[in-house]
Amino acid sequence: MVESILLVGVFVSIFVGFNIGGSSTGIAWGPAVGAGLIRKATAAAIMTGFVFLGGWTVGRNVMETLSEGVITIEISLTAGVAVLFFIGLGILVANIFGVPIPTSMTTVGAIAGLGLATDTLNYETIAWILSWWIFTPIFAFLIGAIVGRYIYSELSQRVRIENSAGPLFVLERDGRFATPALGPNTTWREVGGTTAVLVLGCYMAFSAGASNVPNAAAPLVSGGALAADPAIVVATAAIGLGGFTIARRTMESVGSDLSDIPLLAALIIMLTAASITTALSYIGIPISLVLSSVGAIVGLGWGRATRPITAREAVTGEAADTEIVMGALTAEDELEDVPPIGETEPEDVLEAEDLLKPKIVIRYVSMWIVGPSMSTILAYAFFVLVPGVV
Template sequence: MSELVLLAVGIVVAAFVGVNIGGSGTGVAFGPAVGSELVSKMVAGGLMSIFVLVGGWTIGRRVVDTLGVGLLRGDPFTLRTSIVILFFIGGALFVSNVLGVPASTSMTAVGSIAGLGIARGTLNVEIALEIVAWWLVAPIAGFWVSAVVGRYWYDRLASWLAIDRSGGSLVHVDRSGRIPTIRVAPGATRREVTGAGVVIAIACLNAFSAGASNVANAVAPLVGSGDLSMNAGVLVAALAMGIGAFTLGRRTLETMGNDLTELPLTAALVVSLVTSILVVGLSGIGIPASFVVIATMSIVGLGWGRATRLDHFPETPTERPAEIGAPVESGGAPGAIEESDGSLNVADLYEPETTARVILLQNAVPVVATIGSYTVFFTVPSL
């Protein structure tokens, strides 16, 4: 098979990985905004594509350097090894989708590349240990930050986001002057527009973090082998993720946007903001971060923080005004929490058995990819 054909195969496999990442990431990033009817699926796909490209083009290339150059010593990547590694990453995405558990693409990518390094004796152990250390620190940080928010500030945030939608557009373009200006639409309040802006801004930050951390997962091996330049690799990955946002993303938006009872709007925004900040920070220092794992631990932390908050409620529930997104004590068991835009019982945020299963599978998929990669490259040295 000619090198040109192999390169075409490699780009197709990388694009497959990027499309899947973009499809799943769009639902996570813009689910709350679409579910709140602040943006359409088409607008969500467009914003996702733009901010993925910005994140990949600015910070994402640092992660590409780590995976494509720093993690392994020497020049271990060839076009054939790159294709095999990308197949492992794409296969992990497929398995996680079948199991219904979002696996960490970053952890799988690192594991697949590390398997090659272990088999060939080229693994840069110092960088590998640094990555693993951050994988342990970041989820713990996400847990505790979310726990503090859940315990002390969640009620205040939920009350602030309790915005009664007036219906119709929130803004309109005023073309009466020489320069068109954007103004608050008649009937809409500034508080409503501000709240909507916060939701959309956090969604765009999510998309930026997806580009910063996940562009490398699709093209780092091809960039590391020298078959794609850094700029070309980032563009291929960002374009593929954008296609995924407009195609597969519509389905994940349908699921995430219309099933907000599993994670109410306020909780979704807290988890998204905490996770995105951590992912962008790690990507900035070249560490491939797992949005999925950090987000999972942030959800657990938020639920745990809410659970500890219950201990301070009086035994006899007192009535509070019911607002959209504002937690109120129910007339049932003391300490039960509800939100009018979706239940916020602690079990919805933190269910030990389900959480344990998700965390186990999230870590099992990268381990299987690492072992599989090692086995293939050890037994077939000609690759």
């Protein structure tokens, strides 16, 4: 009987990991895919390798929090299977709409539903986690806003990241053996910029593994039904499968629906999101790349668009004659001298295609609420109605 339940638990864990892969691959590689830097299949392959690395190392700290910190009792095998099901259901709903949901929020919600139903919820730990969930997008927004307003323009003059047409490298067959060479339009600056984006994509994948592998593994590890090592392997394989399949929609969502950004902006967003997520995962906070990534995107666009006005005008809205266009980040500065803060920048910079699309952001935020809420409510109702599974 126990073996049958464990088998069901493994399949449900795969279901959860599959849906996590669809969500987290999009947020990790969406900017690079949207910029035309890497193919979706290649992104999924790289994602799988670094997800495993992140889950095997830093992810163990998050797994400990989910297994022992959210509720004061161990999660039994049967209860763990039910929790995993509600986690996967919440993530699946978001993936159907093509929105990368914060999977850690959904996981904590499902476990919290169990805790509420059994009166074993650790309110101190929940308050600690919730405070970081509130702080994270705000902090990411502030970093993006500061960089966009005070640093981005000058940085774009000194670190211009190119993305030329055609392949980055080609094979030349002048002799007996083919030798790699730069593509017809490729420069060494482009090679350096592309390398930086790929390295940061791997960094984000590592962060995703650290924060998301425990979501698919912790409910089975908590009660000792499955050891941590095989649980991490199973979760990684499932996340990789999701990355190769349903993540195609979320990569398009992050890379195209939310923004159309140059590679320099992608670098800033990726570095900000990965650093915040890795740091919080290291101290055991269940967190997702989605929160910091979207916060950084919005902040960077807002900061870039408000350069033509003073900080006081940006905060109070006193700028009467200057239109704030959130598409400012999509245009690359071409001036030799960057205008100081408060002076109008080139017209083409201010009238670029939208970076921030409010309707898309509202859709993202609404799913952040719907997914975790659904997992919490369903888990609570289930464990109240069927107390014998705990």
